[in-house]
Amino acid sequence: METKGMRDAFGAALVEIGKSNDKLMVLDADVSSSTRSGLFGKAYPDRFFNVGVAEANMVDIAAGMATCGYRPVVSAFAIFLALKATDQIRNVVCYNNLNVIIAGGYSGLSDSFDGASHQSITDLAIMRAFPNMTVLVPAHADDVTSALEQALNINGPVYIRMCRNPSPVLNKKPLMIGKAEILAEGKNVTIGACGITIPMVLEAAGLLAEKGIAADVLDLGSLKPLDIDAILTSAKKTGCFLTVEEHSIHGGLGSAVSEVLVKSNPVPMDFVGIDDCFTESGPYVDLLDKYGISVTAIVAKAEALVGKTSQ
16 A cells, blocks of 8 residues: 655645745744655745744744734644643634644654654644634645645634654545545444544454444544534444544543533443553554554454443
C-alpha cells in the first residue's frame, strides 16, 4: 500500500495554495525543515516568518496578521502549540474568533524517540475545549490538503493535527468539516476513529468480519464540530460504540462521543487510546503497540462490547 507523510502533503499544499492566495502567511517556530513549512518559505520568502523557538509569540504575531485581513498558518510541533502557546491561543485567537490556522505536527506518539517531553497526547482535549475552535484530525496525507483548503475558507480558528511518520494513502472521501465518513457498514458494533488509527480500524473490521461481527466504521476526523447525526444513527443501529484514537482516553475523541451519546442514546462503550500515563521513547510502531493502539486491541475490545450487548 502506498504511504505518504502528512507533513509532506502539508508543505506541498501550502505552496500550491500560495499561488492563488496572496493573503496566506506562514509562521514557523524554527522547525520548518521538520514540519515542511519551509517549502512555502522557499517559494514565497516574503510571506514566511521563522520566529524562532517562541511559539507563544508566534501565535500573537499571527493574530495580529489576522486582524489585518491576512490568513496566517502557524506551524510547529503539536505539543508546543498546545502547551507553550495555550494562553495566546485561548485569549487572543479563540476569544476574538480570529482566522488563524494552528498546524500541529509530530502529534501523538509520532515524535517517538524524544519521549514524553515531545509526544502530544493531550492536545485534542485542550484544543476542543476552546470556544470557536474547529478541530480536524486527518487520517492520511490527502486529508491534510482538504483540511487546509477548508480551514482557509471558514471564519474562526482551526487546529489541524498531523502525524510525523508516513501513513497509508486511503481510498476514501476527503475530510469534511462537520461530516463523518462511513468507511464500512455493519450491525454489531460501531467503531469511530480519527487520524492514523483509521487503517488499523479497517484492518480490525476485516478480522472481526471473519468472526461473524460486522462493524460500522466511522471516520470522525472532524472532531469539532462532530457529526452528531452520524454518531447517533450508527449507535442506534449497532447498540454499542468503540472509539479509537492516538491520544489520551481522557478528553479526546472518546470523551467527545461519550458526551453525544450520554445525552441522547446511551449505549455500552469502550475506548482504545492511551491510558492515564506519560509515554516513553522508542520506535513508533512499538510505542503504539505498547500503549494499546493496535489492531489486536481494537478487535479484542470490539468483541467484548458485542459480547455485552448480546447477553
